[in-house]
Each structure stands twice: as C-alpha cells, then as structure tokens.
Amino acid sequence: MSTTAPELSGRLGHLLKHAQLRLAELNAQALAPFGISGRELAVLLVLAGQEAASQQQAAARLGVDRTTMVAFLDTLEGKALVARRPDPDDRRRNVVVLTPKGADTLREATAASDAAERCFLAPLAAADAGRFRAALQAVALYDDSGT
Template identity: 65%
Template sequence: MSSTDGDGPGPELSRNLVYLLKHAQLRMAELGTNALTPYGIDGREMGVLLALADREPASQQQAAQRLGIDRTTMVALLDALERKGLVARRPHAEDRRRNVVELTDTGKETLRSAIEANDDAEREFLAPLGAQAAERLRRSLQAIVLRPDGRRT
C-alpha cells in the first residue's frame, strides 16, 4: 500500500512544518524517555538538573526563569527531585524568604549518567542526517529558539 492509499501523511502534510516538528519531538521524547528511565528521572526533571548544574546555587525562581516554566510547576518538579535525593533546598543566606537549590552529590552523578544516555538517544535520533547536517539542525534550532545572548526568544 502506498502513502496515497491513506497509510502515510501524504505530500502536503509531510511538508507541513508543524506536523514535522511535532512528530520529530514525539520521536525524540520517546528516545529520551527510554534513555532516562534507568536513572529514575524524566526529561523535565533532567532539564531542571541541567539548569542547576555547574552554577552557583540558584533560587527556585531563577531556575524556573532559566527553563521558562511557572513557579508552581518548578516547585512540583523540585519537590519530586528532592524526594529522590537529587536536589537540596535551603534558605538563601541573605534573604531567608527565598530558597536556594543545588544538586546533591547523588544528583550530580545521576545527571552525569543521564547526560551520557541522553546524548546516545540524540545521536540515534539524528543518525539519518549525518554529522554535519545534524549539527546544522542543532544550530538552526538554536537560532530560532535563542537570542544572541543565549536567552530564549
């Protein structure tokens, strides 16, 4: 059966950017989920760990801003990561009303392993493109999503 018989997206839909981005994201999410499951985290939690890694301890609000998520969602994610022993919160030294969040040693080790697994998943996802085209895609998406200063558009 050919795609004109109804089993594929067809020529118009297969050129539609929203369709392509959605299905690319679904495929990458599936690969990422499979890669991260052994480490007990999901993609959103990995995003939080990455936002906190290699930086001064951040406030919950700063971490939420880095990820572009609301405060309530950030609190829920941090609660889950704290229960898993991957992050620790403590009052800010100068402003006791704010919490500072940082990775625990377990969180740092989990993140290191999760990054390796996620990198493998990304390589699998991008394999059909070849190395140069994969890097062009990554740079192109960065140009769309990030401003020159590295912040989101």
C-alpha cells in the first residue's frame, strides 16, 4: 500500500480491502500446490467439522446458496476430495463426506493456510495478532438484529 493516497490511508474500508487482498494472495499461493482455492478449503473444513452432512446443511453452514454449493461439490468431487453418498436415514437425500485423499489434502492445506496467516500477521506481536483476530471476530460476527 505504499502508493496509497494519504487521504485513504486511515479509512477502515480501504485498509480492510487491502488487508483482505494481501491475505487472499498469500493464501492462494499457499494452497496452489494442493490444487484448491480458499473457498474450497472452507468447504472441506465445514464438511470435516461435523458428521456426514447433506448438501443443504453444508451450504447453510457456509452461508451459500444451493446452486453455489452444488458447484463447489461438483468441483471437489471431480478432484476426488469429497464423495456424495445416500443418507442411510433418508434415501431421498445425499450426504457429503471427505475421501481419504480429501482428508489428507485438508490436513496439509490447512497447515499451509495457517502458515500464510502467520506470514500475514508477522508485522504484529503475538499478543497483538491475537487481539486483532478477536477484534475481527467481534466485528464480523456481531448481530445487531435484536436492537
């Protein structure tokens, strides 16, 4: 951001945009050897974080629509990282599970993504990095719908 106009250097939207772009670039570089994107890593994380989930359940947890979820799963299935299976409790729906290759990719890609995050946060002391993450969580997850 060395070419940022002084009038923008303190604007929150400008700073967040450029921070996100930098993190996305670092993450893309870290994930490239695994052939997945950051969004695909998010899908794998959500699928691994619960018992076998339906496509609809996974979409809800990710906050994406059904069509987007199907596209993600088609791509990940094409890479042999996930598999759709009939739900043993309800044969009208499918559950999505990680394949062994998907579990390995998830483990390795998560470690690479974590390293990219550490690189992104390197200008901050460890305590400041923790506070930064906590502050972003507070802002991003804040729900003022009750007020």
